Amino acid sequence: MRTDTPQPIRLADYRPFPFAIETTRLVFDLSPSATRVRAELAIRRTGDGDAPLVLNGERLKLLSVTIDGQALSANQYAVDAEHLTVPETPDQFVLTTEVEIDPLANKALTGLYMSGGRFCTQCEAEGFRTITYFPDRPDVLSRYSVRIEADGGLPHLLSNGNLVDQGSLDGARHFAEWVDPFPKPSYLFALVAGDLDVVTDSFVTMSGREVALKIFVDPGQASRATYALDSLKRAMKWDEEAFGREYDLDLFMIVAVRDFNFGAMENKGLNIFNSSLLLADPETATDADFERIEAVVAHEYFHNWTGNRITCRDWFQLCLKEGFTVFRDQSFSADMRGAVVQRIKDVRALRARQFAEDAGPLAHPVRPSSYLKIDNFYTATIYEKGSEIIRMLKTILGAEAFRKGCDLYFERHDGEATTVEAFIACFTETSGQDLSDFFAWYEQAGTPAVTLTSDYDAQASVLTLNLRQSTAPTPGQPTKRPLPIPVAIGLLSQGGESLRDTEVVLLDKDAMTVRWEGVAQPPVLSALRGFSAPVNLTTDARPSDRYVLFSADPDLFNRWEAGQTLARDLILARAAGAPDEVGEERYAEALGQALVDEAAEPAFKALLLSLPSEPDLTLLSEEPADPLALHEARDALRIRIAIHLGDLLRRLHGEMQSSGEFSPSAEAAGRRALRNACADMLSADPHDENLTRLVGHYEASRNMTDMIGGLYPLVCIGGEAREKALSAFYDTWAAEPLVLDKWFSIQSRDPNPDVLDRVVALTRHPAFEPTNPNRLRALVSAFASFNPARFHDPSGAGYRFLADQILTVDKFNPMTAARLVEPLGAWRRYKSDLGALMRQELERIAVHPDLSKNVLELVTKSLT
Missing domain, CATH: 1.25.50.10 (Peptidase M1, alanyl aminopeptidase, C-terminal domain)
Structure with missing residues (x-):
């Protein structure tokens, strides 16, 4: 057991660092087990005149420390496991330290480490302190210049900014000099050195500047970076058009790394990516991989403004950069992939990861008030719920006012480390709306529960909507206050015709009542359209109303949602010991009708075929969950569908097969998604005809999407088919x-x-x-x-x-x-x-x- 008691860091204790680091000069002499780092920091006191200089540093071997060229004696500084402290300093001076570090032994993959014989870095959140002594906090911005010296076996020496010099040194060594003209926090520092292939292109910005684009990958992998490069160019153009944001350096680089704790990192001008989120070709990557690459490349590029040019004052403001940037990458993906399909996928991910987080002991606000290790707060709440807050802000203000607020934010806070309060203040100013209550979304943990009931007066043609909200206690927050929740609602007739277009009702109290007049017939409510708020919604809708929505709702998100709700209720009933076999048959029949709808895209039909996941069902269980019972109940519905719709599923499986050249386009990916969804459902009924079809699917596949789409059903079936397919897959790959x-x-x-x-x-x-x-x-x-x-x-x-x-x-x-x-x-x-x-x-x-x-x-x- 640990003998020490680590103390939490609290937002309430924030104090500005009492010194400014005006420039940072780093010199690296790279060696796998004994890299030397010299840091020259031009420092100016900005705060308390008596405050000592305290720099972060961990796992560093200190070789020397000087001020203005004069070596400090042992009694002029102190070193412990986490800090270098200089008690007395001038008000303006240059501090120079030299340290030795061991990148080869660094298996934590933070700071400077080795991966595949190459040097690379990961400094967010607190990795820079394992490279050199520095105030490793996001509100200390500095202009960096970097010199890298290394053996010739590491031909590419990369860092942030623009390359200003390079050349040979004695002994078959060489160097490169980099200068980043923009001030940045230490977590955005990056260095890569190694033998890499490079894919190049260029992009002309909206002001006419030409930017060189380079992606560095393992030797022989260059062809697998072309999709990422195409995604980058599309993201750069989209950001100019959607947010007016133009890239600012002469060079933008990305490096693929196999050993990486994160998905990717937005270091200024030198993004470092987990290779799984950068490299793709049809033979080795699935459509899901292509989609993720497109989204993550865009996400890290968008950080150039929402994270780099404007960064966080402290790590409690992490959602300021991540929530906003996730919203931007989701909006980009919606334009690239189709808004409805993308929204469904985003909400599925939100519920699977963030709703689960909110429902457990690790629930925390989007802006936490304390932490022990900031690494633990790179969570779905910070990212995905943070994005949903931005989406609600846009819904409440409207697109025009939202864009004006964004423009003011970029103009006012460029070059600053700022806060969520400053961000929201920009929208308050441009919209003229009081958003003080909206800020509670950042401070309050938990997923709100919204209840919507309705009462229709046929004689008066009036519909009364009763809305209530509540949020269950979460760790450290037993009492919750009401939140402003935008609830988008439309009305349909019992026959599926539209009675009233979408209207947003802002539920900003514990309870409220809304009266809609002129409703000519008993309506079917389509509530929370587009998933207009991250809440759990309960209504008094009857199953018959769900079937109307499932077949006819013009809001396709709610059409999908109705199907999910019907399936969920059937699975939960069977798991609880009360199966509704008639309802299961009715659901299978309705699903079949949805699958033959010529107006629906194949990608949407594939989502209709995907039943609620077992983890999702666990969250929705009113009683403590029995995972095996849920699994068996879900399987029972799958079997029912596979038998009832067998002919249709086999027909669609055949129709969606393509013999043409692979395309990563959304349309082609949608056809493959439907084909593979049919294969997955058919595996629930593995009689000879279906098994033969699934084996043929796997063996005839000509791209990784279809190969995985055929392999997983065979694994589910088990037996000889599973072992043979897994063995063949391993031998090939x-x-x-x-x-x-x-x-x-x-x-x-x-x-x-x-x-x-x-x-x-x-x-x-x-x-x-x-x-x-x-x-x-x-x-x-x-x-x-x-x-x-x-x-x-x-x-x-x-x-x-x-x-x-x-x-x-x-x-x-x-x-x-x-x-x-x-x-x-x-x-x-x-x-x-x-x-x-x-x-x-x-x-x-x-x-x-x-x-x-x-x-x-x-x-x-x-x-x-």
Whole structure:
């Protein structure tokens, strides 16, 4: 057990740093085990004249420290495990330090480390302090110049900004000099050095400047970066048109790295990407990979303004850059991929990740008030719920006022480290609306519950809507205040005709009543259209009303939502022991009618075929969840659909097959999505005809999307078909790390009872790399998060397996280890016998010696 008691950092304790770092000069002498870093900081006192200079620094070997060229004696400074302190300094001076670090031994993948024989960095949130001594906080902005010296075997020496000089040195060494003209916080610093292939292009901005574009990848991988480069150019143009934002440097670079804790990082002018989110071609990447690459490339590029040019005053303001940038990348993807399909996918992800977070012990506001390790707050609440808040702001203000507020924000705070208050103030000023109540969305945790009931007066042709809201207590917040919730509502007739177009009702009290006159016939309510607010909505709608919406709602999000609600209620009823077989048949029939609707896009039909996931059903269960019962009930509905719609599913499966050249377009991806959704549903009824069809699907596939779409159904069926397909897949792709991640992931989600033994065996497979976050997420995290029926084995073996993995990984990568805690933290959500076993494993982790702050914080919160 840890003997120290780490103290939380609190928003209320924020104080400005008492010094300005006007310029930062870094000189790197790269060596795998003994890199030397010299830092020259031009410092000016801006605060308390008696305050000492305290710089962050961890795992650094200090070689020297000077002020204005004069070496400091041992009694003029102090060094501990986390700081360098100089008690007395002039008001203006140059501090020079030289340190030695060991990138090769750095398996935490923060700061400067080695990946595949190359040097790379990851400094967000607090990695820069493992490179050199510095005030490693986001409100200290400095202009950086960087010199990198290295052996000739590392031909590319990259850092932020513009390349100003390069050349040869003695002894087959060389150097590169970089200057970033824009002030930035230390978390945006980046360095990459290695042997890389480069893909180049250019982009002409709206003011006529030509920007060089370069993507650096592993040798031989250049062809797989072309889609990312195309996505980047589209994102640059979209940002100019949608937000008036133009790129500011002469060069924009991206580097693909295999070993990376995050998906990607927006370092100024030098984005570093997890290779899984950058490299794609039809043979090795699925349509989902192409979509993610498009979205993440855009996200990191959009950060140039929402994160880099304007950054966070402190880490409590993380949502300021992440929530806004997620909103921007989701808007971009909606324009690229289709607004309705993208919105459904975004909401599914929000409910799966963020609603679950809000419903558990790790619930926290979008702007937290305290933390132990900021790494633990890179959460769905910060990102996805942060985005939903921006979306609601636009809904409430209207598109024109919203754009004016954005423009003012960019103009007023360019070059600053600022706050959420300053952001909201811009919209208050441009719209003239009082948004003081809206700010509660940032301060209050939990998912609001909205109840909507209606009363129709046929004689007066008046519809009365009664709306109520409440938010359940969350850790540290027992009492909740009402939030301004935009509820978009339309009306349909019983025959499916539109009676009233969408109108936004702002529910800003605990309860309110709205009267709509001139409603000529009994209506069907279509509420929360487009998912206009991140809430759980309950209405008094009858199942017959749901079927009207499912077949006819012009708001396609609500049409999909109606189908999900019908399926959810049927699955939950069967899991509770009260199956509605007539209702299941009716649902299958209605689903079939939706699938033959010629006006619906294939991508939308594929989403209709996808039933609520087991993790989602767990959240929706009123009683403590029984994962196995939910799995079996969901499977029963799948079987019902597969039998009832077998002929239609086989016909669609054949019609959606394409013999032409692969295209990553939204239209082509939609056809593949529907075909693979049909294959997945047919696997629920694996008689000879369906099995033969699925084997043929897999064996004839000519792209990775169809290959995975055929492989997973065979894994679900099990037996000889599973083993043969998995073996063939591995033999074909053993040399492709990103594809092999898919092989591990598919097996982790195998619903058959023997999967835990299979997963444990795979941790001993020669291709399993526990130090690689991608491989760890593909096997361990996917099993714990997406295979609830088997993870929650009554013996507790799944829980013991996950706890063992957490403790093992925590020894070298606390950030990744902490991200494995969440499945155990949901112990209150399950049957008491399962919950007790989960809690037991959390307690075992909590008393383990030398536990990291990252894991300790999440385990402690989960047990509280």
